[in-house]
Amino acid sequence: MMANEFQIAALLFCLSTSAALAQDLSAGETSFRKCRACHSVGVGARNGIGPLLNGIDGRRCGSLDGYNYSDANRNCPLTWNEAVFMDYIKDPKLKIPGTKKLFSGIKDETEARNLWAYLRQFGRDGQPK
Template sequence: MHVRGFAISLAQILSLALVPAALADGDATQGAKVFLKCRACHQVGETAKNAVGPELNGLFGRQTGSVPGYNYSPANKNSGIVWDETIFREYIQNPKAKIPGTKMSFPGLKDQTDIDNVIAYLKQFGPDGKKL
């Protein structure tokens, strides 16, 4: 009985550990709608160019401050951050808190579903702007 109780508890723990990963899968179609908040400054896709902010093609796995032709703040250039989902989640909630001195004036996304969705949307675009 003790072993069985442990097995059930372990199974429950494992299932709970998997739930956040499943919930973190966003909807790229909804993310395109969320990205409208970002589009005033950022572009993605094959024709994306730097604007008020840098283009965001191939964002995940890229070092901050590294898009050619964009004039970054020293804070972004020197942060040493490589974008991944965890760091992006922290940043997009409050850019100035994550990278003090960033030029990004966006107040942040607070809704976790919006964040999940915009991540799913951005992950579609490779460094060349083509959908993966």
């Protein structure tokens, strides 16, 4: 049987969206290089200068056991999700005044979105969700 136009269109749509997704994740992984001096994520991630970022999607701000947060970050009333992260990462000191984090931020919205897409994949144990 020959594929009709609808099937071809559907196939092309699937191919293009999965390619776009793959690109977002790899762009996000590249962008994460800017965080690596202080943060790690994935299997075997450990707290460093900054807290490890596994399970960040839905994690309460400042809630990780075993990491020595500033009072500002520990007591911040936020739960991490895409909107909160986007707002925070463009200027961390503005979103959490008094944070000890020395990082000017990521101003580019597409870059920040790709970075979130990359980070949110990792569950609490560092495995992809």
